[in-house]
Amino acid sequence: MISVYVDLAIGLVLAFLLLSLLVSGINEGMVRLLSIRSKFLWAYLKDTLDGPPAEGESHLPSRPMDVFARLPFARKGRDPRPVHDPEPSPPVVEPMPSDEALRAGDEAPRVDMTARLYARLREIDHAKGRRTSIATIPPNRFGVAVMEMVSAEHGGVEGFLKKLEEIGSPLHGHLSGVWKSAANDLERFRKGTEEWFDGEMQRLSMLYRRYVRWVVALLGLLVVLAFSMDSLEYAKSLLRDNGYRAGVAAIAGDSDGLSALRTRCAEQTDPYACVTESFSSPALVQIFDHSIVSLRMPEDGAPGISWNFGTWAERIITPGHWPGFLLSFVALLFGASFWWDILRRLTGLRRISP
Structure with a gap:
């Protein structure tokens, strides 16, 4: 049970780290470009x-x-x-x-x-x-x-x-x-x-x-707002991902763990393709599916960029997402260095001495 919360914490910290790095990169690019x-x-x-x-x-x-x-x-x-x-x-x-x-x-x-x-x-x-x-x-x-x-x-x-x-x-x-x-x-x-x-x-x-x-x-x-990053929804997706993976692992061990697989792949005829697609699209990747412009990586063919304005606008004006947006905004104010330090502590990474 503890590992579930550790996975949840690492997933949230990693998402905040990536978004904080994006903010820092945009800011540094503006500073350098405009001197x-x-x-x-x-x-x-x-x-x-x-x-x-x-x-x-x-x-x-x-x-x-x-x-x-x-x-x-x-x-x-x-x-x-x-x-x-x-x-x-x-x-x-x-x-x-x-x-x-x-x-x-x-x-x-x-x-x-x-x-x-x-x-x-x-x-x-x-x-x-x-x-x-x-x-x-x-x-x-x-x-x-x-x-x-x-x-x-x-x-x-x-x-x-x-x-x-x-x-x-x-x-x-x-x-x-x-x-x-x-x-x-x-x-x-x-x-x-x-x-x-x-x-x-x-x-x-x-x-x-x-x-x-x-x-x-x-x-x-x-x-x-551009990524419509709802931290609360993302945390729920992480827990759901963890439960799904635990169910698939139970199936591999010949245990009774079909419930998660049946729920997600109910409308698909090929369960193996469903499992492959689910494992290749974890919650960390899915948070970018709700951005105003989303990147799609199909099984066959080259990746494509799609305009996602309708879904994005609906999420922005939905009051139920606002607490998650606020939590994400507050988290980004701490900066990338803060979240990198937290990630190192959670994963046990050490500084590489020169």
């Missing part, structure tokens, strides 16, 4: 280095869905990423405009700190269209880039911070605190800059994951 990570990173850097645009609209979205609604499909002029440059970083860092030019009012040249930073990071970029594909920046590389820009200014760190203040860069406030805590020590300033950037990237990663959870939840809901 969401690199756009998110450069949107943050642009806000940190240059401040918000003149119209007052921040580059970094303030609402979760803006990440996947505005940034991925942004027009060319609104893409926060710098244009990809295959050339290596120039050996000589150009200094920022002089103090007199920065104080010239409306005629003062605009200082694009984001472009200046990217000029020091070209070596870690690779081509992907016309925009940079940098999705992560190592903290030590960021610290070196800042020190290279500092070395180009007269007055060292203090001169660099002064110009950042004059151009209104938010980076001035962050680096000023690092410089004060470093007590005029350049090595400590570099390390402090790396630690500050590392902390900011951790905060940005947490923000990004919080935004992604909304998208994963939406994808999970769409997957559950």
